[in-house]
Amino acid sequence: MLSLPKDLDAVDYSFQRAYVTGMMSLISRLLQAGSEVDDDIQREVAALPDGFVFRMEVMPDSPSLMLQKRDGTLHILPKESPIKSDLTIKFKHVTHAFLVFSFQEGTATAFANDRMLLDGNTALAMKIVRCLNRVESLVLPKVVAERAVKTYPDIKLLDKLQLSTKTYSKLVSNLVKEI
Amino acid sequence: MAKDYYEFFCPVKIVAGLKALEHVPYELSSHGSSNPLIITDKGVRSVGLVDHVTKAMDAAQVSVAGIYEDVPPDSSTSVVTQCARYYREQGADSIVAIGGGSVIDTAKAVNILVSEGGDDLKAYSGAGNLKRPLKPFFVIPTTAGTGSETTLVSVIKDDDTGTKMPFVSHFLLPDVAVLDPRMTLSLPPKITAATAMDALTHAVEAFTCLAKNPVSDSYATAAIKKISENLVDVLNEPSNVEGRLELAQAATMAGIAFSNSMVGLVHALGHNVGAVAHVPHGVCMSILMPYVLEFNLAERADTIGDLLLHLAGPDVYASIPSTQRAEKAIERIREMKEQVYSICQLPRTLSETGAVQRSDLPKIAQMSLDDASMLLNPIDATYEQALEILQQAF
Numbered sequence: 378m379l380s381l382p383k384d385l386d387a388v389d390y391s392f393q394r395a396y397v398t399g400m401m402s403l404i405s406r407l408l409q410a411g412s413e414v415d416d417d418i419q420r421e422v423a424a425l426p427d428g429f430v431f432r433m434e435v436m437p438d439s440p441s442l443m444l445q446k447r448d449g450t451l452h453i454l455p456k457e458s459p460i461k462s463d464l465t466i467k468f469k470h471v472t473h474a475f476l477v478f479s480f481q482e483g484t485a486t487a488f489a490n491d492r493m494l495l496d497g498n499t500a501l502a503m504k505i506v507r508c509l510n511r512v513e514s515l516v517l518p519k520v521v522a523e524r525a526v527k528t529y530p531d532i533k534l535l536d537k538l539q540l541s542t543k544t545y546s547k548l549v550s551n552l553v554k555e556i
Numbered sequence: 557m558a559k560d561y562y563e564f565f566c567p568v569k570i571v572a573g574l575k576a577l578e579h580v581p582y583e584l585s586s587h588g589s590s591n592p593l594i595i596t597d598k599g600v601r602s603v604g605l606v607d608h609v610t611k612a613m614d615a616a617q618v619s620v621a622g623i624y625e626d627v628p629p630d631s632s633t634s635v636v637t638q639c640a641r642y643y644r645e646q647g648a649d650s651i652v653a654i655g656g657g658s659v660i661d662t663a664k665a666v667n668i669l670v671s672e673g674g675d676d677l678k679a680y681s682g683a684g685n686l687k688r689p690l691k692p693f694f695v696i697p698t699t700a701g702t703g704s705e706t707t708l709v710s711v712i713k714d715d716d717t718g719t720k721m722p723f724v725s726h727f728l729l730p731d732v733a734v735l736d737p738r739m740t741l742s743l744p745p746k747i748t749a750a751t752a753m754d755a756l757t758h759a760v761e762a763f764t765c766l767a768k769n770p771v772s773d774s775y776a777t778a779a780i781k782k783i784s785e786n787l788v789d790v791l792n793e794p795s796n797v798e799g800r801l802e803l804a805q806a807a808t809m810a811g812i813a814f815s816n817s818m819v820g821l822v823h824a825l826g827h828n829v830g831a832v833a834h835v836p837h838g839v840c841m842s843i844l845m846p847y848v849l850e851f852n853l854a855e856r857a858d859t860i861g862d863l864l865l866h867l868a869g870p871d872v873y874a875s876i877p878s879t880q881r882a883e884k885a886i887e888r889i890r891e892m893k894e895q896v897y898s899i900c901q902l903p904r905t906l907s908e909t910g911a912v913q914r915s916d917l918p919k920i921a922q923m924s925l926d927d928a929s930m931l932l933n934p935i936d937a938t939y940e941q942a943l944e945i946l947q948q949a950f
């Protein structure tokens with residue numbers, strides 16, 4: 378069912394930008410940590426070429442996240458890093474990134490809805506999308522995650538990642554205000 | 557369920573029907589072109605299909621800059637640069653591609669080089685790396701299947717690395733696609749069947765996968781109807797001009813549908829059956845389609861049920877309770893496969909191809925998980941599920 382925000386004028390792009398920036402940094406950290414401890418993420422990362430750089434950004438130029446595979450795991454690169462990415466996913470607008478990172482639109486649906494552009498090797502993109510799905514399903518409670526991830530995987534990972542419930546409950550409470 | 561958001565784009569002029577080839581000179585002149593290079597392959601040329609086009613052009617005093625006929629079935633960067641050089645030597649001002657998927661993909665890539673200059677095709681690989689319109693580009697398909705005449709993608713093998721490089725840009729779309737039944741009339745039954753089943757798969761996947769939208773749905777369903785009504789007739793009577801034209805239009809319409817709504821698991825698996833065992837693409841599609849639809853039933857029963865109207869017609873559709881339509885639609889595709897098999901022995905299973913070994917299946921399943929077509933399938937298949945589908949189809 379289509380539903381529109383109760384008050385269209387109330388769309389707060391600066392809130393969305395701040396939220397997306399926060400989520401991108403959280404997801405970067407989860408991907409980095411996941412690549413060290415989680416079997417599923419490790420299996421995907423193992424198949425990436427060494428030195429592989431993945432970047433996700435919001436057009437025209439911010440916010441963004443950038444990760445590089447080095448020595449078998451993912452490492453966060455600073456935003457201003459001059460390294461050229463091998464795979465880039467670009468959201469066309471901050472509001473589309475917000476839809477995805479607030480779990481209102483899954484990664485696959487966002488592609489299906491032309492919310493983002495993909496540049497790079499598609500086989501490697503599929504591995505990254507699976508890593509993102511894996512991580513996204515951790516960030517919010519299961520009931521919300523099911524909207525974002527097409528097919529929900531079994532998760533027993535939260536403890537391993539030592540992700541504090543505080544971190545995401547804070548995000549959730551921010552979300553509830555917006556949706 | 558209404559689609560939250562979608563985009564639809566198809567700027568290709570479709571010139572279709574009887575005596576369509578005779579419209580080519582006018583279309584060329586309306587694009588300011590007077591000296592086109594024809595790009596084709598030896599097979600197409602040897603059966604006289606290029607002559608149909610050049611004769612129609614001669615009669616309207618349009619001469620061609622040259623005919624490049626050396627496109628192999630699996631085109632590569634060296635072919636593209638060689639062809640671009642020939643275009644420049646001949647002083648051509650536009651491209652007319654006459655052939656199937658490989659010829660059309662090659663011509664798209666040649667158009668990049670001759671429009672942008674230079675020989676460095678790799679610099680333009682990937683998505684969105686072209687920023688302006690290219691030279692006038694016309695496509696005359698000689699198979700009714702790939703839909704390449706309406707897609708914005710070209711895939712070319714890199715001779716240096718052996719990998720397949722994709723090129724994706726709206727500027728790769730042809731200006732004009734010409735569908736004339738003369739061009740597919742001599743296609744042997746087995747190739748007719750395989751390419752039509754590819755087109756059917758494009759329409760079925762565009763209609764059942766995540767990026768479906770109301771506009772592409774209308775192209776997809778019309779294509780499905782044309783293929784179900786005409787394929788068997790054409791196979792029984794290859795010189796059936798009307799039926800040939802219906803299949804050609806169906807392939808183009810299915811191409812429009814999937815270039816906007818993409819494909820799914822049939823293609824994800826089929827691409828890799830093709831890569832591992834060198835089974836023709838359309839054969840893979842025909843084999844796998846019913847098994848994948850069964851797998852997708854869990855998420856898409858209603859949508860698959862809707863296919864029945866277009867696969868079997870209103871009387872059958874109305875006679876089947878809505879809860880059984882999806883199974884009936886899949887059954888109808890199986891019937892088509894049986895009919896096609898009895899006429900031209902198009903393989904119904906992977907083992908019937910004689911090229912796929914049971915021991916290949918794990919590798920194919922593994923590779924399929926990384927195929928981009930998996931992304932928009934309604935269900936993300938796991939390795940075990942992909943393997944299970946392949947085993948069923950074996």
Ligand SMILES: [Fe+2]
Pocket residue numbers: 702754757758823837841
């Ligand atoms: Fe196909």
